[in-house]
Amino acid sequence: MTERHAILRQRWLLVLILALPLAALLLSADYKAGAEDEHGVPPTVQDAHHEAAAQSAHGDEHGARAEEHGAHGREVAPLLTPTTIPSGILPPALILVLGAILVPFVPRAVRSFLAVALPALTLWYIWTQVPDGCLVVWRFLNYDLHVLRADRLSLIFGKIFTLVGAIAGIYAWHNGERRQQVAALLYNAGAVGVTFSGDYFTLYAFWELMAISSTLLIWARRRPESARAGGRYILVHLAGGAVLLGGILLQYHHTGSFLIERFAPGSGGMAAICILIGFCLNAAVPPLGAWLPDAYPRATITGAIFCSALTTKTAVYVLLRVFPGWEVLAIVGSIMAVYGVVYAVLANDIRELLSYHIISQVGYMVAGCGIGTIMGVNGSTAHAVCHILYKALLFMGAGAVIQTTGFEKLTDLGGFWKRQKWVFFLFMVGAFSISGVPIWNGFTSKSMVVAGAGEAHMTWPFMLLSLASVGTFLSIALKLAYATWMGKDRGIQPEKAPRNMLIAMGIAAFLCTLLGLKPSLLYRDLPYAVHWNPFTIPHLVEAIQILLFTFFTFYVLIPKFVPHRTISIDTDVFYRKPARLARKVFVTAVGAFFDRTDVLGHRVADRVSGALRDPTDWIPGWPRRVPSDDPGYDEDRARMPLALPLGLTLLALAVLSVLLLLS
């Protein structure tokens, strides 16, 4: 029995692929409820309030109904909640910022508690205290800053960012490192701040807060490669931030306003392009996204959870806010989805593989934004929520492997799944979720984006996104799981994972399953009314066929998946390779020039001062001085004793004090 035959002996895998989708079909209350519409699709969520909100958006006098159309004649999703309710509540990000200031001064156990409680408190605050449509304006200098603007889109992103912050806090409970806890809270605050920003001024401040705090989570690993990767990461993000700032200033120059408004497809000129580039860099859109697989695998085990959840998804949020319906995003997003899986097939580092899958999955969201229809925007938002949960779970599983074995390369791992069953089992929940296996949440959200492309008659995005789902199942659920836990037994005896890690993974796995079985819990919070049911027979059959035959092909090709000790070059090669030359030219050479000049200058000055010491030496025949016992100039002897100026100062102070007292 070879190792690869062992995978077929895991009959549960076949049972999962075949039986669970059918179970999902039977279990899904959504499928049973309601009559089918004209397309044969039963309505899933018919929330009256939701419908009303969507309808009000359609008919609002402020032009909420978007009149924009894409090249395929598709209708771009309408604007959300154009009217705002002035409110006096505090921005949710403030809770996290104040907490981050407080955390360094409390004992370790309290710090760990606060790292969970503060995001949880912020989640509760957003859920209960921030109503849809509320607006908070603060006056700063001569500007009205919209520090809190809530609508259905920002609310769902705010909730998921804080939820994953709390889960990641549980996962990091054992860590207790002050620097990481503060950085994580600030990072979470940055993401929540961006989400609720109503103006670019506020957005930019929180945007840069995210860049700095996430860099700290990379540097906190205290390894040379982490230090270098963190340096590249912050430089790339500052460059992206500079482009974004340029776009913001251009936009202000043209409109006289810092308010965040949607750009109609193709409009906005250079301002829109600069803002789009700034957003796309954070969304890791190729060729601007090489920073992600460069930096995230070098972050701390717990810090990578925050990284996986926040930066790219805030970028998706702002893209959905500002650039829905930009067709270029549908094309780029579809390519991005395949780009990520191609690199994932080659990856050897487990977190690098997962990082490339962030790029791939964010590709779905970017494509959904580019499709821009109600289905596209809803699908993109739903996929962001589901992705945050299962990607956090996958990074937690990978982190548990690194923590308990000390290895992070596939070439060093393998054959120990029976010695780490819980981590393996929970990881597989995340793997099946991201792969779109029916019953888990990836299926319920990914299918919306793909169907959105189909509905909009965008054939190539539809095909590429479907192909990417094949690659996702192949490289995570099959390759990564097989090479990490199954495959060749290298005799690894993993330590026991901390209980808090397993609890956090269990919560994430539970939520992935819950949203997979009961997607209406997610759909009812989406920006627009949802008329989509993933649990139809054609969808399930399609998913089962793709998954099973991907599995068969993987089985045949298992020898091709033997990992190698290699890295894969990405577009970062264009700044990493020249970096050595640039360092030589601009740092080493300049430093050497100044050093040589300094030495030369001192030598010349020495010679000149020596020559000018006694000009009579130049006169031929002039009597030479007789050497004496005088030791010559000694700066310590010639300098005014220190006691004298000090004494005079104190005396003057005393006199002044007396004079002041007398007066």
Add this chain to the structure above:
Amino acid sequence: MKLKAPSTRGWIYAIVAGGIVIALPYVLPMGDAHHGWWDKIPGWWVLFGALGCLAIVVFAKTLGHLFLQKPEDWYD
């Protein structure tokens, strides 16, 4: 690791499972949920899963061998 034939039991599992899955569209009510021309091709998603997987692996490995994959110390 050399490619070896699956065990007999493995082949039986694979053939039975594959046959069931290929037959599903013909025994279940599929409706007329067509995205495009490809839905009219029998077994389209079966082929898509198998050939798509093969294409991704071949494409990635080819690019890897051509120029993407480098030794681990390449940047050092």
